[in-house]
Amino acid sequence: MSASGNKQPILQVEDLAVAYGHIEAVKGISLSLNEGEITALVGANGAGKSTSLLAISGLVKAQRGRVLLHGQDLLQMSPHRIVESGVVQVAEGRATLTTLTVEENLGLGAYTRKDKDGVARDLEWVYSLFPVLKNRAAGLAGNLSGGEQQMLAIGRALMAKPKVLLLDEPSMGLAPLIIQEIFRIVQEINKTGMTVLLVEQNVRQALRIAQRGYVLETGKIVLEDSGANLLGNPKVVEAYLGG
Ligand SMILES: Nc1ncnc2c1ncn2[C@@H]1O[C@H](COP(=O)(O)OP(=O)(O)OP(=O)(O)O)[C@@H](O)[C@H]1O
Ligand SMILES: [Mg+2]
Structure with missing residues (x-):
C-alpha cells in the first residue's frame, strides 16, 4: 500500500x-x-x-x-x-421538535448515551459550533429561523456522538x-x-x-x-x- x-x-x-x-x-x-x-x-x-x-x-x-x-x-x-x-442521520427538512426548547432538542439527540460527562462536553461543543443555539437554548425550537433549525438538527445529531x-x-x-x-x-x-x-x-x-x-x-x-x-x-x- x-x-x-x-x-x-x-x-x-x-x-x-x-x-x-x-x-x-x-x-x-x-x-x-x-x-x-x-x-x-x-x-x-x-x-x-x-x-x-x-x-x-x-x-x-x-x-x-x-x-x-x-x-x-x-x-x-x-x-x-x-x-x-x-451512524446518525440529519433528515431532510430538519424535523426539529418545535414545541420543545432548543436545549431539550439537543438532549434528545443524546438519548442513547449513558456517558453524562461526554454528553455535557458535546453540548458545549455544539454550542461553540452554533453560538446562536446557546443564545436561544431556553427558547422553543419552533421560534427559530430556517437556518437556525438546520443548525439545531445538525447539533442534535452530533449529540448522539x-x-x-x-x-x-x-x-x-x-x-x-x-x-x-x-x-x-x-x-x-x-x-x-x-x-x-x-x-x-x-x-x-x-x-x-x-x-x-x-x-x-x-x-x-x-x-x-x-x-x-x-x-x-x-x-x-x-x-x-x-x-
Ligand atoms: N415514500 C415514498 N413512496 C413512494 N415513492 C417514493 C417515496 N419516497 C420517494 N419516492 C420516490 O422514489 C424516488 C427517489 O426519491 P428520493 O426522495 O430518494 O430522491 P432524492 O434524490 O432525495 O430527491 P430530492 O432531491 O428531491 O430530495 C423518486 O421517484 C420518488 O418519487
Ligand atoms: Mg431527498
Missing part, C-alpha cells in the same frame, strides 16, 4: 436496492466512505439520494444489499441500534449567507475527524468541500471520483453546474 493510499473505509454500501411498491428508487448502488472524509452524494430531484440515506439508517427497508460498518451489516439492525452503533454523520440537503431552502455558514460548519465538524456523507443538490458547494463524491442518476451511481475531479468533469459541469 502506498503512503497516500492508506485511507480506510469506515462504511461500505454494497449493491443496495430500495423500492416503494413498483417504484425502484435505488437500483443496486455501492459506495464506500473513507474514515475522516466528507463524501458527497449528489444528483437531481428524485435520483434516490434521500432513499439511500434512509435505507442506511434503517428507516426504509432495503430489498437487497449490505451496509457494513466495521464489517457489521446495519441492514440487520433496528434504527435505534444503528444510531447506537454510530456519531462516527458517521449523514446529512440530507442541509442547505435546502436557506439564504446564500446561511448556506455558506452551514458548509463551513460541516467542514469544521469533519476537521474533528468525523466522517460525513453529504447529500446535496447544491452540487458545486458539496464537491468543493468533499474529498470524494458520487453522482446518482435515477437510482444508479454514474460517476465516482475525488470532489475536485468531479467539479472539473465536463459531464458534471454540463448536468449540474450550469456549464
